[in-house]
Amino acid sequence: MARVELIVFLSLVLDLFAFTIPLPLFPRLIEWYTLREISNPRGFLSRTLQFVSLVRGFFYEPGAHSQRWDVVLLGGLMGSVFSTLQFLVSPKIGSLSDKYGRKRVLLITMIGNILSAVVWIQSTTFASYMLSRVIGGLSEGNVQLAIAILSDVTTPANRSKALAYVGIAFAICFCIGPPIGAYFASQPLPRSMDSLGSELNVYAVPAILTLVLLLAEILFLVVFLPETRGKGIPKDSGELKTKSSKTQQNGNGSTGNGVSKPTHKYSVDRRIQTLKSLRRLHFWFLGIFSGMEFTLTFLTFDLLDWDNKQNGMLIGSIGIISALLQGGYVRRAMSKIGEGVMARRGVSSCAIGLLLLAAFPSFVSTRPTVAMNLLRAGAVCLAFTSATVVNALTAFASLQCDEGGFDPDTGKAFEEHPQLTKGNALGRFRSSGQLGRAIGPLLACASYWTFGPTYTYGVSALAMVALSMGMKSIAAKKSS
DSSP states (O other): OHHHHHHHHHHHHHHHHHHHTTGGGHHHHHHHHHHHHTTOTTSHHHHHHHHHHHHHHTTSOOOTTHHHHHHHHHHHHHHHHHHHHHHHHHHHHHHHHHHHOHHHHHHHHHHHHHHHHHHHHTOOSHHHHHHHHHHHHHHOOHHHHHHHHHHHTSOTTTHHHHHHHHHHHHHHHHHHHHHHHHHHHTSOOOHHHHTTOSOOOTTHHHHHHHHHHHHHHHHHHHHHOOOOTTOOSOTTOTHHHHTHHHHHHHSSSBOTTSOBOOOTTSOHHHHHHHHHHHHHHHHHHHHHHHHHHHHHHHHHHHHHOOOHHHHHHHHHHHHHHHHHHIIIIIHHHHHHHOHHHHHHHHHHHHHHHHHHHHHHHHHTTTOHHHHHHHHHHHHHHHHHHHHHHHHHHHHHHHHTSOOOSBOTTTOOBOOOOGGGSHHHHHHHHHHHHHHHHHHHHHHHHHHHHHHOHHHHHHHHHHHHHHHHHHTHHHHHHHHO
């Protein structure tokens, strides 16, 4: 089991490293395409910017920075396209992995990711670049399949600790990926590439680095990753068998320490309803949280005039704190207090962080020291949220799935419910979050430009408070 966890973690680091490299390049990339295609009013980019201007006009009056905000909003739309495609394809990828195996489907999705990078290298038009984003959005399945693989090889008792590796990989890569992408964006093309005679994307160097990372990942997976689907719970983890009578007596598959351990006698209908509740929570949380993520750098740019390096340091510090929390506190505490309680704590922390950000603009000009302390405290709260909520909700969702294996009384294999197979259930769970990520940044940007940061973050904080209150029943189910 430990070997599979390490393999999954290393593959995620390679994958997310490749995924985060282009994140800081979107505004300059759009600017490059705009300069190239400005003379073609009927081109795809020109038509897209016209649509963005029309949307922006519904929310605020044109001003000195209207074109600049159009570029920023277009970057948000590009992210939303990716998340929307993930919303559509994630359940299908999960179901296919249930049918054909995790490794086989993962390798197929990797081929799509590699194709996306190849198209990016050669994309000299905005339309071809968006094609690479579409291919990537339809292909990306590494995270959800990594979660399914870890769920295959762990018992409910140790699953939360294993799934923390996913969050740690995210935190690490979001710390190092964007700065490295920005660095290589300033590097010239290798002479061997110049001699090919065909024009390449302005950011072909980071695109090539992305391609190299993805090729290394697929080779690593081919050689080292075993198939885990249908293998059941590891033989050295027989606690479900020894504790089956206790979990059945509880009725909801929960033990005394608040850690849920669903069994096959645990109500199928109840687990399906719990998964529906978790999908709704995942959608609302990521919708609000991703809006904050997307507008945070606008806040520091508008009010503090921070440059890319300073904003990178802010985001990097959040990632570092998040990684330390996940590697230390979260992995140890979640098994004691339960996933529902941990997720609720993270949502409450987010509400506090958003309130601090809402107060931040009022002190920037009058009491700058207080303003900076508010920003730092808000960043710490958001780091705690990043370390807890999605990981806890994901672990909680996986605990509702059928575990496979064999009935210790009859020796026969358990029959899995179609809605509770890990690939399908976790794919639908991830899909709900991706829909939130597609919608949240657009709504947050519209609110930020129309009403300002104080109102935007204040309303978001109240929404998080309401979400935390609504999670009482989930936390209670977990610990009953």
